[in-house]
Amino acid sequence: MTWVLANLEMIWGLTVEHVVFALVPVVLGIVLAVPLGWLANRTGFGRTLTINVAGLLYTVPSLALFVILPPLLGTQILDPINVIVALTVYTVALLVRTVADALSAVPSVVVNAATAMGYRPVRRFIAVELPLSVPVVVAGVRVAAVSSISLVTVGSVIGFGGLGRMFTDGFQRDIPQEIIAGIVLVLLMALVVDGALVVLGRLLTPWSRTVTTARSPA
Numbered sequence: 001m002t003w004v005l006a007n008l009e010m011i012w013g014l015t016v017e018h019v020v021f022a023l024v025p026v027v028l029g030i031v032l033a034v035p036l037g038w039l040a041n042r043t044g045f046g047r048t049l050t051i052n053v054a055g056l057l058y059t060v061p062s063l064a065l066f067v068i069l070p071p072l073l074g075t076q077i078l079d080p081i082n083v084i085v086a087l088t089v090y091t092v093a094l095l096v097r098t099v100a101d102a103l104s105a106v107p108s109v110v111v112n113a114a115t116a117m118g119y120r121p122v123r124r125f126i127a128v129e130l131p132l133s134v135p136v137v138v139a140g141v142r143v144a145a146v147s148s149i150s151l152v153t154v155g156s157v158i159g160f161g162g163l164g165r166m167f168t169d170g171f172q173r174d175i176p177q178e179i180i181a182g183i184v185l186v187l188l189m190a191l192v193v194d195g196a197l198v199v200l201g202r203l204l205t206p207w208s209r210t211v212t213t214a215r216s217p218a
Contacts (some may be wrong), residue, residue: 003177011166014033015185018162019084022149023193028084028089029144035135036092036124051097058093062086062154078159087151091144098140099208103134131205140200146199153186163189 005012010041040050065086070077073085106129155165166182170174 001177007178011181012188013163014163014165015189018149018152018164018186021152022087022154022189023145023158025084025087026141026145026148027090028088029095030141033092033095033099034130035150037094037103040096041103043163047100051100053168054093054096055189056090062089062090062151063157065089066155066158066160073100080160083152083155083160087148090151091148094144094147095137095140099133099137102136102140105136106132110159134204135201138197138204142194142197145193147184149190149193153182158166158213 036050040047066082067077069075069082069085070079073079073081075081103125110128110132111124112126119128152160152162153167154170155163156162163182163186166178166185170178170182
């Protein structure tokens, strides 16, 4: 505790850095994965191709991706954009299948009814299919967010910031308090973000609470 109190400013800076590195890729990944998941859900070939490519990308070790990206992007090895791009790739790879599965789980009778009412594919997707798939998509985003928070720590091995730096620095300088503090903060961050996403999912699907209330005994 003494070490933590003596280094609050550093810990705060690393925490903010970690949040940026972890959550910006999640937001970018959602923006990219939703349309890709929609396209994958429209044809059997598109679904197979998209999901297989996403699965292949997800198998690439994160540390290797951090090292491979600089030559491909023309950036320096410690450029923060490398972390953002790498974790965005992982988020998209993880969420594309989730979005496609969520959309395919929307009852066909609902889709057909929307089509009969004159909804074009894009409008039907935005107004009908996507809202109904939100619970499943949010579940996937929760997994992606926690994974991203964890993967940021790997970047500290090659010099990136974030709370992972407390692991490497604490190990190199033999400061167990620093390592423990880093672990606790990463766990707390994951719990807070996961809880926030649960709340967000409930806010985005108010009808689910109505259905639950209606089914509950008087």
